[in-house]
Amino acid sequence: MPSxxxxxxxxxxxxxxxxxAAAGSAERDFGLYVHIPFCAVRCGYCDFNTYTAAExxxxxxxxxxxxxxQQELQFAAGALAASGVADRPLSTVFFGGxxxxxxxxxxxxxxxxxxxxxxxxxxxxxxxxxxxxxSVTPESLxxxxxxxxxxxxxxxQSAVPHVLAVLDRxxxxxxxxxxxxxxxxxxxxxxxxxxxxxxxxDLQDWRTSLEAALALEPDHLSAYAxxxxxxxxxxxxxxxxxVPMVDDDDHADKYELAxxxxxxxxxxxxxxxxxxxxxEDQCRHNIAYWKGHDWWGAGPGAHSHIGGTxxxxxxxxxxxxxxxAAGESPAAGREVLDKxxxxxxDVLLRIRLADxxxxxxxxxxxxxxxxxxxxxxxIDPVAAFKGAVILSDRGRLLADGxxxxxxxx
Numbered sequence: 001m002p003s004x005x006x007x008x009x010x011x012x013x014x015x016x017x018x019x020x021a022a023a024g025s026a027e028r029d030f031g032l033y034v035h036i037p038f039c040a041v042r043c044g045y046c047d048f049n050t051y052t053a054a055e056x057x058x059x060x061x062x063x064x065x066x067x068x069x070q071q072e073l074q075f076a077a078g079a080l081a082a083s084g085v086a087d088r089p090l091s092t093v094f095f096g097g098x099x100x101x102x103x104x105x106x107x108x109x110x111x112x113x114x115x116x117x118x119x120x121x122x123x124x125x126x127x128x129x130x131x132x133x134x135s136v137t138p139e140s141l142x143x144x145x146x147x148x149x150x151x152x153x154x155x156x157q158s159a160v161p162h163v164l165a166v167l168d169r170x171x172x173x174x175x176x177x178x179x180x181x182x183x184x185x186x187x188x189x190x191x192x193x194x195x196x197x198x199x200x201x202d203l204q205d206w207r208t209s210l211e212a213a214l215a216l217e218p219d220h221l222s223a224y225a226x227x228x229x230x231x232x233x234x235x236x237x238x239x240x241x242x243v244p245m246v247d248d249d250d251h252a253d254k255y256e257l258a259x260x261x262x263x264x265x266x267x268x269x270x271x272x273x274x275x276x277x278x279x280e281d282q283c284r285h286n287i288a289y290w291k292g293h294d295w296w297g298a299g300p301g302a303h304s305h306i307g308g309t310x311x312x313x314x315x316x317x318x319x320x321x322x323x324x325a326a327g328e329s330p331a332a333g334r335e336v337l338d339k340x341x342x343x344x345x346d347v348l349l350r351i352r353l354a355d356x357x358x359x360x361x362x363x364x365x366x367x368x369x370x371x372x373x374x375x376x377x378x379i380d381p382v383a384a385f386k387g388a389v390i391l392s393d394r395g396r397l398l399a400d401g402x403x404x405x406x407x408x409x
């Protein structure tokens with residue numbers, strides 16, 4: 001599989017970080033992301049670093065994967081300590097994929113236990129696992145809850161069979177309520193992920209999916225517009241005119257419908273594509289990404305960020321395992337962001353949040369743009385008067401354009 005990772009600079013084999021990464025680390029939250037790259041079936045729209053059993057090839061073992069990740073966590077502990085990065089308990093942990101729940105619950109629990117043994121958990125820490133509705137049982141969810149997981153994010157995507165078929169999803173709509181019921185019985189908070197704009201999905205289909213999701217009263221809901229990524233099976237089907245191309249106006253209509261229905265159900269947006277019942281139900285792990293805190297990403301292809309230094313692991317599970325077995329960093333490359341790059345990234349990510357971006361933190365081109373953004377109805381004028389750039393309802397639809405106007409040419 002060709003790599004889509006950036007080239008970056010060489011990453012040292014001992015995982016050493018520059019002094020700038022340690023500066024101020026005691027004041028930043030620290031999280032852990034664990035990538036589980038295995039899937040039963042590759043969905044046609046997906047360009048994530050995932051593998052089915054047939055794609056793994058020699059040298060990669062799903063059965064030994066938990067042990068390999070444990071090796072990286074031990075390596076991470078040594079590399080961070082040697083680099084002078086503050087020793088902090090984990091504020092959040094997120095197991096993503098792929099389909100993490102394709103691994104036995106006992107393996108997932110072992111990985112989490114290793115992380116907790118190394119760093120500990122902050123009081124009230126959030127521990128999330130992604131799952132497909134057909135990859136869990138009542139017993140597996142109970143075991144995950146006992147191990148310390150606090151929330152589960154189900155890839156529902158749609159409640160309409162023909163939409164799920166286009167997306168190559170393997171579960172039936174009837175499986176989702178069962179999975180949610182089991183998760184709640186285990187004491188886990190529930191998030192549902194939906195995708196809108198699938199070829200062949202009309203507005204009524206999308207309403208059906210939203211209403212089905214809301215009927216389950218999730219604590220959190222994500223709704224993402226389908227992006228057609230080059231090299232995916234769905235992109236090839238569109239190119240051959242087997243399914244229609246996605247449409248930006250259709251995306252806008254569906255986003256507005258989602259926001260209306262979710263708001264009526266008592267869920268508030270806190271990030272452009274995410275809604276929650278309360279502040280406690282927001283995904284704190286993702287908020288840490290958007291606010292530029294620190295996290296270590298374990299697993300093949302996983303990305304990490306500590307104090308403006310970002311790196312990414314080799315993609316294939318076999319190469320990943322081989323490097324760790326040799327006692328070497330699995331990083332394929334890294335970059336140290338300079339002041340300008342960190343500013344651009346800060347604006348780009350934080351403007352997506354409901355609490356917006358502090359006007360005083362904007363450089364002069366951004367401050368000059370505020371009046372025009374108010375006039376165009378893209379940001380909240382009351383919030384701007386109080387010192388924050390917060391997207392209006394219309395501004396959320398045009399967030400990328402707002403960012404371009406706030407940043408230097």
